[in-house]
Amino acid sequence: xxxxxxxxxxEGLDRYIxxxxxxxxxxxxxxxxxxxxxxVDGQKYKEETKYRLSAEGYIYPKRGDIFxxxxxxxxxxxMGYCAQYVDIKMPxxxxxxxxxxxxxxxxxxxxxxKTIKSRLNNFMSFEPLQFKTENPGDFIKTIVIxxxxxxxxxxxxxxxxxxxxxTFEIDDSYTPEETIKIMQLRYEILVxxxxxxxxxxxxxxxxAETMCLLEENSRLRGVTTFIKPYREYYENARxxxxxxxxxxxxxxxxLEEYNKELEKVEGSVPYIASDIVGKMGIEQAAExxxxxxxxxxxxxxxxxxxxxxxxxxxAPVPGQDVxxxxxxxxxxxAVESLKRNIERIxxxxxxxxFGDANAxxxxxxxxNTGEVLAMASYPDFDPRIFLExxxxxxxxxxxNPDAPEVNRxxxxxxxxxxxxxxxxxxxxxxxxxxxxTTKIRTPYKEEIGNMVFTNPEGDQxxxxxxxxxxxxxxxxxxxxxxxxxxxxxxxxxxxxxFGRKTGIEIGEQIGSLASREYKxxxxxxxxxxxxxxxxxxxxxxxxNSFTPIQLANxxxxxxxxGKKFTxxxxxMAVDQNGxxxxxxxxxxxQLPVSPKTIAAVKKGMIAVVNSExxxxxxxxxxxxxxxxxxxxxxxxxxxxxxxxxxxxxxxAPYDKPxxxxxxxxxxxVWGRETAPIAADIMMEYFRLNKKKDTKTDDASKESIDxxx
Amino acid sequence: MRRILTxxxxxxxxxxxxxxxxxxxxxxxxSGVNIIGNIISVPAAPLQQAFSFVGxxxxxxxxxxxxxxKTKAENEELRKRISELEQQILDxxxxxxxxxxxxDALNFKDQYDEFDFIGSSIIAKDPGNWFxxxxxxxxxxxxxxPDSPVITAYGLVGRVSKIDLLTSRVISIxxxxxxxxxxxxxxxxxxxxxxxxxxxxxxxxRADYIPPNTDIMPGDTVETSGIGGIYPKGIIIGKVVxxxxxxxxxxxxxxxxxxxxxxxxxxxxxxxxxx
Numbered sequence: 001x002x003x004x005x006x007x008x009x010x011e012g013l014d015r016y017i018x019x020x021x022x023x024x025x026x027x028x029x030x031x032x033x034x035x036x037x038x039x040v041d042g043q044k045y046k047e048e049t050k051y052r053l054s055a056e057g058y059i060y061p062k063r064g065d066i067f068x069x070x071x072x073x074x075x076x077x078x079m080g081y082c083a084q085y086v087d088i089k090m091p092x093x094x095x096x097x098x099x100x101x102x103x104x105x106x107x108x109x110x111x112x113x114k115t116i117k118s119r120l121n122n123f124m125s126f127e128p129l130q131f132k133t134e135n136p137g138d139f140i141k142t143i144v145i146x147x148x149x150x151x152x153x154x155x156x157x158x159x160x161x162x163x164x165x166x167t168f169e170i171d172d173s174y175t176p177e178e179t180i181k182i183m184q185l186r187y188e189i190l191v192x193x194x195x196x197x198x199x200x201x202x203x204x205x206x207x208a209e210t211m212c213l214l215e216e217n218s219r220l221r222g223v224t225t226f227i228k229p230y231r232e233y234y235e236n237a238r239x240x241x242x243x244x245x246x247x248x249x250x251x252x253x254x255l256e257e258y259n260k261e262l263e264k265v266e267g268s269v270p271y272i273a274s275d276i277v278g279k280m281g282i283e284q285a286a287e288x289x290x291x292x293x294x295x296x297x298x299x300x301x302x303x304x305x306x307x308x309x310x311x312x313x314x315a316p317v318p319g320q321d322v323x324x325x326x327x328x329x330x331x332x333x334a335v336e337s338l339k340r341n342i343e344r345i346x347x348x349x350x351x352x353x354f355g356d357a358n359a360x361x362x363x364x365x366x367x368n369t370g371e372v373l374a375m376a377s378y379p380d381f382d383p384r385i386f387l388e389x390x391x392x393x394x395x396x397x398x399x400n401p402d403a404p405e406v407n408r409x410x411x412x413x414x415x416x417x418x419x420x421x422x423x424x425x426x427x428x429x430x431x432x433x434x435x436x437t438t439k440i441r442t443p444y445k446e447e448i449g450n451m452v453f454t455n456p457e458g459d460q461x462x463x464x465x466x467x468x469x470x471x472x473x474x475x476x477x478x479x480x481x482x483x484x485x486x487x488x489x490x491x492x493x494x495x496x497x498f499g500r501k502t503g504i505e506i507g508e509q510i511g512s513l514a515s516r517e518y519k520x521x522x523x524x525x526x527x528x529x530x531x532x533x534x535x536x537x538x539x540x541x542x543x544n545s546f547t548p549i550q551l552a553n554x555x556x557x558x559x560x561x562g563k564k565f566t567x568x569x570x571x572m573a574v575d576q577n578g579x580x581x582x583x584x585x586x587x588x589x590q591l592p593v594s595p596k597t598i599a600a601v602k603k604g605m606i607a608v609v610n611s612e613x614x615x616x617x618x619x620x621x622x623x624x625x626x627x628x629x630x631x632x633x634x635x636x637x638x639x640x641x642x643x644x645x646x647x648x649x650x651x652a653p654y655d656k657p658x659x660x661x662x663x664x665x666x667x668x669v670w671g672r673e674t675a676p677i678a679a680d681i682m683m684e685y686f687r688l689n690k691k692k693d694t695k696t697d698d699a700s701k702e703s704i705d706x707x708x
Numbered sequence: 709m710r711r712i713l714t715x716x717x718x719x720x721x722x723x724x725x726x727x728x729x730x731x732x733x734x735x736x737x738x739s740g741v742n743i744i745g746n747i748i749s750v751p752a753a754p755l756q757q758a759f760s761f762v763g764x765x766x767x768x769x770x771x772x773x774x775x776x777x778k779t780k781a782e783n784e785e786l787r788k789r790i791s792e793l794e795q796q797i798l799d800x801x802x803x804x805x806x807x808x809x810x811x812d813a814l815n816f817k818d819q820y821d822e823f824d825f826i827g828s829s830i831i832a833k834d835p836g837n838w839f840x841x842x843x844x845x846x847x848x849x850x851x852x853x854p855d856s857p858v859i860t861a862y863g864l865v866g867r868v869s870k871i872d873l874l875t876s877r878v879i880s881i882x883x884x885x886x887x888x889x890x891x892x893x894x895x896x897x898x899x900x901x902x903x904x905x906x907x908x909x910x911x912x913x914r915a916d917y918i919p920p921n922t923d924i925m926p927g928d929t930v931e932t933s934g935i936g937g938i939y940p941k942g943i944i945i946g947k948v949v950x951x952x953x954x955x956x957x958x959x960x961x962x963x964x965x966x967x968x969x970x971x972x973x974x975x976x977x978x979x980x981x982x983x
Contacts, residue, residue: 015717022721026728062958079919079959208898209935211917212889215900216936218855218869218879225900227917229958295956308884308905315955576956 054300055197059312061292062229064319066244066282068328069371069571074236074244075283077229081211083109084199086301087189088222095169099182102189103174105202105220106181112210114203118184119191126180130156142191143167163187196301201274205230231276233384239331242377242407243324243506243569245281246386249274258287269293279386281407282322282569285505289573289582292319320581323571325371330684334362334374337680342378342665345646345673353669354643360665360674361408363552363567364681367657369586370556370565372504374681375549377412379404410508413545414664417634418472418671419649420540422558422601425465425477427492428484429597436600439464442475449531453478469604472631474539481538482531489537490515495591496554496564498546503566508549514542540632551649552662558605559628559651559660561598562591605630606654619675623688626654629678631671643667646674652682659685823940823979826850830974831875838911839973840883840903846978847874855938857979863944863967864888864932865976876978881945882908882970889936890915890945893929897922901930901945901964911970912949915962922960924951930964940979 066075085105093101109116123139125132133139136159137150143163144150153159160183164170168186170179194200202223206214211225231247250258255271262268271277277291278284295316300309338360345357364374381404385393397405406412428434439462445454455475460467468476481489490513493499499513512518514537516529522543536542549567557564565588573582605628609620620627629650636645646668651660661681663674683689826846833842846852848871858865858878866880879885884903891898899915907914915930928948934941946966953960 018718018721022725025725029729059954059957061956077958079917081917212898212900212933212936215887216889216938218867218885218887218938227959312954312957315957317956318958 057297057299059295059297059316060228061294061316062318064290065321067323068326072328073234076232078232079227080205080230081225082204083202083206083225085202086196086199086222087194099170102185103182108213109203112207116185118188120184120187237383239335241380241383243281243375245283246383247276247283248279250277281506286322290319293317318576320573320575322573325569325571327373331374333684334376334681337677338362338376338378341677345668356642356667361412361548362663363409363548365552365556365660367556367559367660370567372567372569375409377408409548413509413511414645415544415634416540416546417632419630419632419647421477424481424538425601427489428480431484431488433483442473448535451532466604466607470607477538478535482534486534502549502553505569509547511545511547512543514544518543548662548664552660555649555651556660559657562593563588564591619679627652628654633671643669646671648674650678822982826978826980838970840880842878843875847872847876849873852876857939858976860968865968882913889933890930891933893931895923913964915964918960
């Protein structure tokens with residue numbers, strides 16, 4: 001077939017038309033799209049881009065680390081992750097999609113052992129389905145989507161069904177358990193309305209795996225994670241459980257009290273309900289040092305809840321590190337020896353031993369600084385149970401009849417027994433009743449103020465102070481005490497720090513002093529003071545009750561010739577730049593006691609340990625220096641059924657004192673039985689149990705090798 | 709009528725129009741990301757694919773003659789290379805065998821065993837210098853699923869976000885919608901690699917949650933951790949450029965330079981989970 005020109009021409013025209021149509025259609029498609037984007041959906045997109053919410057976020061600071069005096073770490077921080085949720089407004093997520101997403105989040109968190117808290121549980125229980133509140137009306141108001149619907153909801157079942165079908169539209173494909181979980185979280189979201197400025201914390205301290213799952217999974221919209229330093233206690237922490245204490249969530253009362261104090265400081269950052277604070281020990285005492293100050297970040301989020309801008313608006317200030325005066329090596333010896341000796345004492349066969357030694361405490365002070373080198377209390381606890389929130393262990397601790405949480409070194413109150421005798425001697429010497437050389441007749445029996453007193457040491461004839469301390473002669477001190485008078489004794493007891501706080505940083509008890517004042521105040525049926533009372537008070541009985549820290553500081557003041565330091569546990573605090581921000585003053589109070597008096601008392605105390613008749617002889621037998629000390633066996637008033645308390649106070653070396661020690665073992669039967677604890681501590685402190693080769697000087701060759 | 713139907717040009721035009729209309733409609737309905745910025749690029753995107761195809765073909769044609777000359781010279785060079793490579797192949801065969809034996813001995817299951825590798829080309833991208841969010845020529849037809857990891861021979865690119873029949877959107881690791889659970893290859897510490905509003909304009913991303921005292925130095929490699937549920941373990945993400953500690957803050961963050969060049973990206977591989 002041959003085409004005519006005309007036909008050819010028409011063919012050409014057709015092609016142009018076709019081309020034009022093609023171009024038109026293509027252009028139309030473009031214009032259509034443009035129009036749709038700009039005109040039809042323009043408003044929506046504009047709103048979406050405008051949807052930029054900004055808020056302040058927190059930057060959590062680390063809490064100050066805690067070290068021993070040599071820098072061995074005791075408490076520190078580890079990094080933990082938290083999950084939070086922000087409800088996304090734009091674009092609104094359909095209920096079905098939201099429920100599915102939330103269940104996925106719930107499942108991820110539950111696999112990590114976390115349960116999401118929901119206030120729905122305050123109003124409803126699910127098995128059986130019933131209201132937990134007397135007046136569910138207010139609760140129902142929070143769940144209805146139309147105000148009028150509230151009138152039709154009467155039973156818990158109706159409320160449940162309403163939430164499932166109307167409020168949250170949880171479809172039937174979910175199991176009853178899943179439905180409840182979704183409902184609980186949806187309700188919490190409903191009442192919280194979590195926005196970027198008030199995110200809903202879904203879970204605290206989630207695992208790294210959970211964090212990764214939540215972060216990487218982009219379908220989980222609105223879920224973000226953040227990090228927070230968490231308190232961490234190392235293995236060593238157990239050795240100093242009472243000194244360290246522990247931390248916990250701030251309670252309403254603490255929140256109010258701390259913030260009231262902070263209000264007075266300009267520019268201070270208040271505590272918030274999710275903060276942790278120290279609850280005991282140094283953690284509590286040094287709260288203001290250890291506490292870090294949280295920083296603030298400026299956040300901006302887009303329509304998907306995604307953080308698009310974030311910068312540090314106020315830098316957090318990390319808590320300052322605290323170095324304790326405690327020497328962990330010495331502490332370990334103290335802790336272990338205390339435990340070992342309590343167990344040993346329990347097994348001693350004697351009619352006076354009821355095998356009930358169950359607790360004790362020991363304090364070691366540096367006599368030249370007042371630093372606490374070791375402080376142990378038995379039984380102890382593991383501070384880590386509080387970090388783990390281990391409810392079973394915590395409950396077991398609180399219900400333990402031996403009260404392991406009590407720091408007996410500062411809060412245990414014990415009659416000092418014969419360890420009080422050096423104090424009575426000081427009072428007697430200072431008030432001129434006796435001289436160091438004065439010999440007093442100490443018979444077996446004597447009547448003092450209408451009461452017959454006997455001397456457990458028998459008739460000792462005429463003895464002086466040194467012999468009296470050495471043998472712990474009760475009769476000597478009955479008589480000298482009565483002559484000195486209770487007021488003089490109390491005066492000197494107060495000078496040496498009894499009957500008041502020592503000033504140590506952590507919590508401590510005051511105890512009590514046997515005095516006229518005390519009897520008048522507390523003994524209502526017989527408030528009058530008798531000479532026999534003075535006699536009893538003079539051997540450290542009656543109303544005398546002291547803490548081990550008071551006893552240690554008293555011995556320390558004798559050892560260093562009347563210098564009374566404030567015992568302390570914090571060696572220094574250091575800020576993030578390594579600058580020392582706190583150091584306790586090593587100032588001391590010079591007690592108004594004459595050197596002669598001190599010398600006489602010291603002579604008696606050295607005899608206790610070193611003479612044949614000394615009550616603690618033999619324990620320190622092979623030491624290369626002299627130890628001065630005093631035993632004490634204090635009656636608890638229940639001697640028919642339980643053993644007496646055993647006490648021992650000492651210091652060493654005699655001629656150039658370095659450390660003072662006070663030991664108490666509850667139901668320790670005799671004071672002398674507690675002396676080995678002090679001996680163990682001295683061996684460690686003076687390195688007596690270390691091999692010779694650790695010392696390089698020649699003098700050490702002469703020191704005696706002690707096999708313990 | 710019959711003539712019109714058999715007219716090749718007409719059929720071609722009809723098909724093109726249909727395709728364009730189809731593409732335009734599918735775009736207008738599905739793309740929801742960064743719309744305002746996309747006013748120009750989105751409606752033009754279907755055309756873009758057609759133009760880039762035609763342009764490439766024309767260029768190829770003219771390049772042909774010039775190439776012949778070059779090719780001759782290269783031929784000689786390549787023959788030499790072939791003999792070298794043959795030797796290398798022998799080595800590789802031996803090493804592969806050894807590798808397999810050792811893996812079997814260790815009972816080591818290859819991370820990638822469960823994936824099919826789907827090669828794909830980039831056909832469109834959002835405006836900007838970098839391939840932050842882009843479109844590839846594979847879609848649900850090819851069995852691609854949402855969240856499928858996307859890599860190149862060098863390392864991690866990102867993940868698939870939205871899928872059409874024939875195309876998919878890929879969100880790269882420098883985009884602010886991207887979060888990758890990662891590890892420092894050396895210290896094995898877990899970190900999180902994110903797109904950052906400021907860094908993305910430099911083709912970089914940031915790694916958050918670096919614990920204090922972490923052994924991390926510029927130049928250290930960062931790889932996927934495999935525990936986030938989306939990316940398999942051990943894909944190289946990039947290298948640490950610098951580590952930054954904000955004042956007083958407990959953790960630090962690092963700036964990461966991806967190993968993938970997000971300025972020049974043409975072909976990518978989608979990891980498709982085997983059913």
